Amino acid sequence: MRKPSLLMVCCALTLTLVGCNTSNQNEAEEADNKPAETETEQRTETPADVPKDTEDEVVEEAPAPEAEPPAEDKPAEDKPSEEPATDEPEGEEKPVAEAPPVEEPAQTPSEPLEQNGTANLKLDTLILVNKQIALPAGYKPNDLVTANIDFVDTASGERRMLRKEAAQAIEKLMAGAKTAGIDLKGTSAFRSYDYQVQLFNAYVAKDGKEQAMKYSAPPGHSEHQTGLAIDVSSASVGYQLTQSLEQTKEGKWLADNAHKYGFIVRYQRAYEAETGYMFEPWHLRYIGVEHATNVHKTNVPFERYLEQSMN
Template structure:
């Protein structure tokens, strides 16, 4: 498939100051149990990591193009737990976060607003999201209403500190190794971007169940979320590449054009972002 080329800066990964061989690693056992994305976090990345993702205007992303130099610069064993700086990208919505690449503790989006500005009410309306996604969230919420659905936002933006506390609660409950299968360490959570939502619906009580199958609202999101720029980050059967358990409630906004390209690619989100970085 041929992708259109867009001008502008192509991100280049700079890993010289933080080599893979010197990075700390932890082993983790595979798990088939889905993890609550609202319960995700990590040990703090090294405090000296540079802030590689700028806080300039968060523009709506365009369809990304393949960039071999970017792709080959990334580590291949990304399921190893370490704290390398998130690879710099021209568009913040397309940054790669996984068990290796992380945001710094100081990263906070500069345009956080409440979801109420997109027309969400109740507890859902109190959740923080980036202003960049408000138009798409409002349009999606209108589509929910038209379909007769009430979809709730359980979690939006989550700070580095909040994620660290969440991961710590999983460690206390399950032990460190198993917690890695249930939760993202701080800095590695997509929620810190402010563009990721954990969703549910009033009639659905299976907090660790398959929302995309067990609830019509979840099935609607799986079928139509990408039309509004929202992509399921950790789909079923992708744990070998995403390194996280299936989370049918966890949706990340990457913009409508990028989401359409992602859907057409057939790739899980992480692999898509790695292969089609830059503009």
């Protein structure tokens, strides 16, 4: 699917994007550097006290892991953070010695993003799933493999799986992190449609649908079902999925380096209004090195990046 002419168009568009979005980028950077005191940051005090989040089920690394029944997962109360933001200098910025090779030329998305609210599977690793666009019911990638990285104990079975290309990429990312002295583990990768049904129904039963919609993805709408998304966290935040990850050296390393391995931090604080999801410094979405680098540079939501790339 690589046509030189399309690639050239893509490149030209990318240049345009860079030019158009300088102010966005500054804005976003500003937001990113700001401690999260005004955000609805969800903090966890104990492993048992888990935060709500939008796209993600919360997984805790507990000394005595329970058997992960989604129906038991209880979202905790939102709690504003009283934690003073530590503005530690970013010392770990040196690039990873061995940058992953840029294998695949970026596909040019010449396909429609969706049809009648259903995601276009032909977009492959650029597939778009969000609040408005769902995967076909029951969709399951046929190239899922277990990612050979460290996971928290509560992640087991399919939840350690990603599509092959994404699995290889997260393995490289984790190796690069380790080289840079960054400790990260996967907490949750693939989630099946059925699993998301259980999870979402449990939330609805607990809080009602309207409330549940605000913090959980209905079945078919989770990026985790694409096999291209993974949540990661670090010991410094107890492997919780918490916005305070952003202020840790691990979170900063992710924000600065994930794109080199083909991942984007999909739900940025600056994108909240546009994506409908709160800031999730732990949620990585694989889109390939070239596109991830473009998204990182232009600093726009993935939705807008795709739309702009296609025009």
